[in-house]
Amino acid sequence: MSLEDLNMNRNTATHLGRQRMLILIMAVAGLCPLQACNSSGGAGSNTPTPSPPLGDRFERVDVQADADAVIYETGDVANGQGQQLLVSARPSDPTRRTVIHFSVDQALPEGALIAGSRLCFSVSQALEATISIELHRIVKAWNEGPTAASGNERSGVMASSGDVTWFHTGTGAWESWETPGGDFAVDADSVQQVTETAGRVCLENSGGDGNMNTTVQSWVNSPEENFGWILLSPDTGSYALRGFYSSNSVDPSMRPVLELTYSRG
Structure with missing residues (x-):
């Protein structure tokens, strides 16, 4: 993962707010899919992310x-x-x-x-x-x-x-x-x-x-x-x-x- 991937466009970040920005950073870093990050309530959420299917x-x-x-x-x-x-x-x-x-x-x-x-x-x-x-x-x-x-x-x-x-x-x-x-x-x-x-x-x-x-x-x-x-x-x-x-x-x-x-x- 390059530094460019983590340094998101400053103009976009200004309008996202801290919570949304953290979610995007986690998604880019591969810590969780964007959809999973959003559905779990972002960082600090107590809602578990479902485990991948057995076949995966x-x-x-x-x-x-x-x-x-x-x-x-x-x-x-x-x-x-x-x-x-x-x-x-x-x-x-x-x-x-x-x-x-x-x-x-x-x-x-x-x-x-x-x-x-x-x-x-x-x-x-x-x-x-x-x-x-x-x-x-x-x-x-x-x-x-x-x-x-x-x-x-x-x-x-x-x-x-x-x-x-x-x-x-x-x-x-x-x-x-x-x-x-x-x-x-x-x-x-x-x-x-x-x-x-x-x-x-x-x-x-x-x-x-x-x-x-x-x-x-x-x-x-x-x-x-x-x-x-x-x-x-x-x-x-x-x-x-x-x-x-x-x-x-x-x-x-x-x-x-x-x-x-x-x-x-």
């Missing part, structure tokens, strides 16, 4: 899960090819957790900057009205495996080689988790009280130390560090369970999807 700056992509499985506290039973994903907890009932992975770097252009993310599921079964679900970043490689449970899938079946379980990652020669139940970051990327017993459920940023956007961005920048997420429910003293359709669902519209909003870097 951002793009959207839906990423399908490429691996998911249920792990059961009962031991080396597995369910990597079932139709459902389960999350449950109570002191007197074996805990069930879900591990899930998305190859986000393959779905986004190089240098993509993540602006928004949410992980959506379709409910397949439910016990009790509300369940607390946490989403944590996994810090160790795992493999979903070939085993499939049947029925309501609340109990897994005997694990085979390559199956992820409560104790084993499914990689190597029965490599173990450092901590039974999975190795994951302490801070949750999302914490949500799920009340839905049918339909769609979406997990979004928790707003705390953990952050879905930050995690996804790290996976874009360093794909080799992408080990996916684990879904779990903390013990609250009361039994609750949610089942979600897995990436193996016979109905593609019911499968998990990671919805991402991004800009090109």
Whole structure:
């Protein structure tokens, strides 16, 4: 921007007055469009300028899960090819957790900057009205495996080689988790009280130390560090369970999807 652009005609400025002149200077400087400056009441106005439409700056992509499985506290039973994903907890009932992975770097252009993310599921079964679900970043490689449970899938079946379980990652020669139940970051990327017993459920940023956007961005920048997420429910003293359709669902519209909003870097 040149000095000539800012030094408006003196004769014109004399007739505009201070308020109008400030608006024109802001418009020339690119601080806001002239129309937006006028409609907002000029400098010092409390009326916000509307955000640009999503398409002006951002793009959207839906990423399908490429691996998911249920792990059961009962031991080396597995369910990597079932139709459902389960999350449950109570002191007197074996805990069930879900591990899930998305190859986000393959779905986004190089240098993509993540602006928004949410992980959506379709409910397949439910016990009790509300369940607390946490989403944590996994810090160790795992493999979903070939085993499939049947029925309501609340109990897994005997694990085979390559199956992820409560104790084993499914990689190597029965490599173990450092901590039974999975190795994951302490801070949750999302914490949500799920009340839905049918339909769609979406997990979004928790707003705390953990952050879905930050995690996804790290996976874009360093794909080799992408080990996916684990879904779990903390013990609250009361039994609750949610089942979600897995990436193996016979109905593609019911499968998990990671919805991402991004800009090109």
